[in-house]
Amino acid sequence: MTSAPMVSICLPTCDRPELIVECLDSCLAQTYPHIEILIGDDSRDDLTQQLIAARYAHDARIRYVRNEPPLGQARNVASLFERASGALFMLIHDDDYLVLEGVARLAALWQRYPHLEVAFGDQYEVDASGRVDVRRSAALNAAFHRKRRAQGMQASPGRTGLVQMFPNNGWLALAALVRRVGYHEDAGACCDFVFGVELCLAASHVHYLHEYVSYYRRTPVSISRSTRVSPFAAAFTAYSFVLGLSLDASLEAARRTALRRLAPIVVSLHARHDAPLAALRVALDRPDAYAYGLSPRFYYHLALIARALLAVFVRQRPRAPRFP
Incomplete structure (x- = not known):
């Protein structure tokens, strides 16, 4: 790309009008001039719409659409x-937001690397109220x-x-590649992770920028109601997804690294x-996850x-008959 391309910032939201303002204001404040912001609203009420x-x-x-009925993440x-x-x-x-020059920092890479397909940077970690923890931010990025x-x-x-390494959001990628990979509904709460892996597997030119471009807010709930049903589903799906991938032999070490991270959680x-x-069974299958x-x-x-085995045994043990 030789000229400054249009960047479409995609912002899904669900029942968080108290947070979307900070996210949306950060998008509108970007120093990069060529942007459009698309909002997909899965909220159960009309507070966000209002x-x-x-x-x-x-x-x-801003191009806003209210999804009726809600679509899911x-x-x-x-x-x-x-x-x-x-x-x-x-x-x-909607609960995260961008550094002032986040889009500009990533988009500038296309001027240096015309064949670039995907770019991403570091994330600040913030608590529910938006306070940045610099030490935890550094640890978060190092961990990934x-x-x-x-x-x-x-x-x-x-x-x-x-x-x-690839983050759940705050990345920039070619529109054609993103559409080709797509978000899969059957991945459930794990759709961000599945998308990131498949995007990187499909790309030939991916750049990591060691600069902060976004803020990741740590909250106990996810972006859509479907993921609130089971906050544990993502880890199970991610583990099965990584196990089932058909990979080149050169990526088997990366698969093992991914499974070492996921196995203890599962x-x-x-x-x-x-x-x-x-x-x-998972613990015995992945002894490397426990050194x-x-x-x-x-x-x-x-x-x-x-303890879980004992609880199952107690529940399944036949009860003595009770006589009047």
């Missing part, structure tokens, strides 16, 4: 991608392999997706939700499994 009409009706950059995002007209797409969830030595064009884009959740045998028995987490999880 807010958008009252506060932003004058701004032609994946279909909502997919509908935004379909409506967008830019050459580059960005996704930002976003470090200075990793900056630049990624030698293995597929690895970038598998080890979760073990803990199985044990806490009355599936001790499933928990034990081959050298991790204290392994013994803690064994204790959880034992």
